[in-house]
Amino acid sequence: MAEFFASGRFIDWILLLMALExxxxxxxxxxxxxxxxPAAxxxxxASGACLLLAVRAALTDAxxxxxxxxxTVALVVHLADLRQRWQRAHSKTP
Known part of the structure; x- marks a missing residue:
């Protein structure tokens, strides 16, 4: 079981579940x-997947x-998500 986590394979399973979700x-x-x-x-x-890939890279000494x-990509995508949400919230106000 330790090998399963140390190899980062559990991250692969989480990413697969995220894709199915x-x-x-x-x-x-x-x-x-x-x-x-879909755009949101x-x-x-994508931001969550990038963070998971960062964890996988760290676990596997990449x-x-x-x-x-x-x-960094997770941050950029997260900021784009916040911007999109902010614009959507402000477009609904009178």
């Missing part, structure tokens, strides 16, 4: 027109550059 939420949006819009969903899942890269 994203697919399910996307299908819900398409079929019932409810839930999270992509930003939410090097600090990969950890830094994934964390």
């Amino acid at each position: 994203g697919l399910g939420l996307f299908l819900l949006w398409r079929v019932r027109a409810c839930g999270i819009p 969903l992509i930003l939410i899942l 090097g600090w550059v990969w950890v830094w890269l994934f964390v």
Whole structure:
């Protein structure tokens, strides 16, 4: 079990579950027109996925550059998500 965590394979499983979650939420949006819009969903899942990839890189000794890269991309995507939410919230106010 220690090898499963040290190798980062558990991160792969979490990423797979996130992809399935994203697919399910996307299908819900398409079929019932409810839930999270696809553009927002992509930003939410992408920032989390990048953080998970940073953890995986750190666990597998991939090097600090990969950890830094994934964390930086997660930050940029997170800021884009916040901007999108901020604009959506302000467009609804009278």
